[in-house]
Amino acid sequence: MSPRRIILSLAASLVLAAAPLSAQLDFGKLSKGLDKLKQGVDTAKDASKVAKGVTGIGPEEERQIGDAVALEIIAKYGGVVRESDVMHRVNLVGQALARYSDRPDLEWRFAVLASDTVNAFSAPGGWVFITRGLYERADSDDTLAGILGHEIAHITNRHALKIVERNEAAAGGKSLLLKRSSEARELNAQVQQINAQLGVDIGGLVKAIVETGFDAPTEYEADKDGRQLAVTNGFAPGGLRAVLANLKQTGENRKTMFSTHPPLAVRIQKLPDEPAPPAAPKPLPAKLDPAGNAGILARLGGAVVRSVATDDASAWHQHGEGEVLLQALGAAVQVEFREGAVVLAPGEFVLVPRNREFRLVAPAGSRVLAIAPGAVAFD
Structure with missing residues (x-):
């Protein structure tokens, strides 16, 4: 591990230590956030400008739209994994990368979705998700950094907001919160108000992200920028390529693995030909010497x-x-x-x-x- 990476990991550890794990992913705040967004729209002089182009979406609108998108993604993929060691690892690597990204000022949040599918997603404003199926295949921090770096690049490059700018979010994307709890139904009503007032179809945007996906050039750009972000932070440059190659070797199932991404072979070909980083060694149990010797x-x-x-x-x-x-x-x-x-x-x-x-x-x-x-x- 390079001295720079040690420093970054220590910095991320200090950030995480300052707040309990439960506070790092506080979904309870989303309801208040949506209320705040609605109030902001109500008092805006020209709310329709948000629908006209990405330049009309300010930091507050981006964050709150991202919160609404995150809720839908979490609902679609069965909630989030709550194991403290998993949350800590994902946030340790993710926050180290985000701190030195092009947008360190965002409220970055990283989580593992409770789904066995192999995929990763992001939402505007700093939300990064990796499914449990993909997380378990990230056998080192270098490969995990490659995956998270790719999703961070989607956010820093405002790829989802450009979908809004081009008005390509499919209309009528069904909300996944409708048949949930009463609180979820309330959130859904607020999301629908945002849809109407901002001219942003949250359901359609979620569909574009998790079902349709970004176009191939956008994915290749995220691969390139995400790899560079990982390298800049001291992680092995071949991390992302290694995890993609491993997935290709084990068999690509387009129904469950990166179903919205370009074929793995093409993504691998476009990345530099770099050696795979070594997998993290698995700790082995040791027994005390039964003979009583040293x-x-x-x-x-x-x-x-x-x-x-x-x-x-x-x-x-x-x-x-x-x-x-x-x-x-x-x-x-x-x-x-x-x-x-x-x-x-x-x-x-x-x-x-x-x-x-x-x-x-x-x-x-x-x-x-x-x-x-x-x-x-x-x-």
Whole structure:
């Protein structure tokens, strides 16, 4: 991972840490947002200008139209996945990309749709969706960045709003909220008012995005710009190409995979021929050494992770190679120093400074997890 990518990931982590996961995707605000849009239209001097061209859609109108489109997409694809680890990963990568996109000022929101289809969508104002079926095929952050970068490019290039400008949103697109809850029906009524007052057919726009899709040149532009955005942020340049190639290899089903996109082979051909990034390694379970020896569990760079079995009291140790982390596993362990002792309850750990003498005192058969430089030996 490049230093720039580390910095960006840290920045995204700080952004996410500032707000709980539930606040990162607050759909409850959409109802208020639609009300606010309606009020804005009611007081506008010339609301019809919105329907005349994309230049007439200001930031507030774009955001609220995007909210209405997002509601319809969520309804069509069965809601969103709420697992915290999934939300965190998608937002960590997505927010890092969005921060350095051409429109970092948007209220960017990223979510995984609870659908096994293989696709991704975006809505004006900063909404980016990836289906669970596609998310599970993104085997590294590099491939995920390629996918999200493509959708971010649709938004920064205002592709959906250009559909409105050209008046190509098919009229009569059926709302998916009609047969939902009473709150959804209320939202639907508000969406219909927006349709009438702004001259924007939300249902038709959703249909154009998720059923008809953007035309081929637009998709190729999003591939190109999305790849460049990922590269600029330190992700491997071959991420998007790799996921497309993987999907092509496993068999392209136009009914479930990128059904609104150009053929995978053409998209791959138009991207630079770059090597696929390595897949993220899957963690494997490790077992403690049953023989009671100082078994090596794993290696972390120059450090070694060991399970150390105690026998009442060990010999005194002093290591000049580096610090040693000791964690009690199944029973309390006492770490004695010349200056005094520290008692570790199961799960607690202590960091022993370089050149500090210590020994372990614990009932025979107790276990200690030790992380230390490879040259450090335990009796």
